[in-house]
Amino acid sequence: MKFKATATAEDITGKVKNADHFCYGEETKLAWEAGKLTADITEEQRKLTEADLVIFQFPMYWFTVPAIMKGWMDRVLTLGFAFTHEKRYSQGIFKDKKAMLSFTTGSQESMFSANGINGDMNVTLWPLQNGIFHYCGFQVLAPQIFWALSHVPSEARGTMLEGWRKRMQGLLGENTLAFTPLDCLNDMMSIKLLL
Amino acid sequence: MKFKATATAEDITGKVKNADHFCYGEETKLAWEAGKLTADITEEQRKLTEADLVIFQFPMYWFTVPAIMKGWMDRVLTLGFAFTHEKRYSQGIFKDKKAMLSFTTGSQESMFSANGINGDMNVTLWPLQNGIFHYCGFQVLAPQIFWALSHVPSEARGTMLEGWRKRMQGLLGENTLAFTPLDCLNDMMSIKLLL
Numbered sequence: 001m002k003f004k005a006t007a008t009a010e011d012i013t014g015k016v017k018n019a020d021h022f023c024y025g026e027e028t029k030l031a032w033e034a035g036k037l038t039a040d041i042t043e044e045q046r047k048l049t050e051a052d053l054v055i056f057q058f059p060m061y062w063f064t065v066p067a068i069m070k071g072w073m074d075r076v077l078t079l080g081f082a083f084t085h086e087k088r089y090s091q092g093i094f095k096d097k098k099a100m101l102s103f104t105t106g107s108q109e110s111m112f113s114a115n116g117i118n119g120d121m122n123v124t125l126w127p128l129q130n131g132i133f134h135y136c137g138f139q140v141l142a143p144q145i146f147w148a149l150s151h152v153p154s155e156a157r158g159t160m161l162e163g164w165r166k167r168m169q170g171l172l173g174e175n176t177l178a179f180t181p182l183d184c185l186n187d188m189m190s191i192k193l194l195l
Numbered sequence: 196m197k198f199k200a201t202a203t204a205e206d207i208t209g210k211v212k213n214a215d216h217f218c219y220g221e222e223t224k225l226a227w228e229a230g231k232l233t234a235d236i237t238e239e240q241r242k243l244t245e246a247d248l249v250i251f252q253f254p255m256y257w258f259t260v261p262a263i264m265k266g267w268m269d270r271v272l273t274l275g276f277a278f279t280h281e282k283r284y285s286q287g288i289f290k291d292k293k294a295m296l297s298f299t300t301g302s303q304e305s306m307f308s309a310n311g312i313n314g315d316m317n318v319t320l321w322p323l324q325n326g327i328f329h330y331c332g333f334q335v336l337a338p339q340i341f342w343a344l345s346h347v348p349s350e351a352r353g354t355m356l357e358g359w360r361k362r363m364q365g366l367l368g369e370n371t372l373a374f375t376p377l378d379c380l381n382d383m384m385s386i387k388l389l390l
Contacts, residue, residue, distance in 0.1 A: 005200035005262040023345065024254075025301065063326030064259065067200040067266035074256050089312060106220065117284060119325060127319050131258030150218070
């Protein structure tokens with residue numbers, strides 16, 4: 001899928017409100033209301049509207065999603081469609097949907113443990129799981145992580161895939177992550193994802 | 196600047212090692228060694244090699260950089276050029292350089308305070324500041340943040356810019372952020388950036 005990654009004025013068909021001082025968020029909100037977003041965005045929004053569960057499958061690049069998937073988030077999760085200033089987090093627009101990350105890493109799991117050199121994976125995933133999924137209201141399922149895949153022999157890969165296949169069968173019945181943003185975030189140490 | 200955001204096999208000129216099972220990280224490492232990365236990547240790598248300080252200026256989109264800037268990171272920070280398995284973090288290749296984030300937000304500062312609904316900004320920036328900058332060895336300067344810029348009247352914007360201008364004059368003399376990854380990361384709460 002050769003999805004356009006960069007958010008630009010070309011994401012809007014027809015005239016924009018203020019071409020001299022183009023503000024992507026505001027302009028795409030207006031375009032969404034008027035049905036003037038480009039077809040690639042509209043098609044992704046249609047799929048998202050229909051979905052009960054969205055799984056983001058990717059190779060982890062630089063501690064987050066690759067640019068093409070970030071572009072999907074930047075372009076498809078339009079103000080108005082995916083969130084408003086009133087509808088965010090527990091009041092979010094997608095609160096009846098679930099979302100999850102499924103990804104491969106270059107690093108071993110131990111490097112992403114709480115005392116690993118990369119820091120805890122839950123902290124690494126905070127901007128994605130809280131800042132994007134939870135922000136839009138999604139209930140967030142625990143991530144499916146395939147650690148250091150390039151070092152895994154092919155038989156073991158089969159076992160990993162089998163595990164994922166099994167997990168998928170019960171995915172919609174799993175408990176979702178609990179975010180404890182306000183009361184518990186009482187200092188910069190206290191980021192918490194509780195299963 | 197219409198930088199290509201998506202990391203693909205087209206980033207390599209000429210033949211790749213394994214087209215059937217293309218592995219971006221490994222293939223671009225070989226291409227970098229052989230001088231076969233595309234001109235847009237090579238040019239950015241040249242600028243990076245010459246720089247003492249790199250300032251990443253962007254509007255925050257979805258709690259991180261926009262896709263086009265993530266694409267710069269995905270494509271320019273090539274294995275071999277920007278890091279190796281031996282040269283990372285305090286042993287990183289760019290340890291004599293400094294880097295920093297400078298960005299505008301949509302949200303007010305209070306939403307990114309330690310008990311704000313978005314969580315602490317330092318945690319939000321962890322994947323960028325630790326996972327990319329510190330990983331490549333950069334000394335990291337405290338971010339320059341322009342909060343909720345669209346709500347700021349133009350006189351106040353002038354003051355903000357003046358503050359930034361003043362800060363820039365002393366930037367290279369500032370203390371850099373201290374990362375305390377191993378000993379102090381003794382549970383998932385203890386992510387710490389100390390000025």
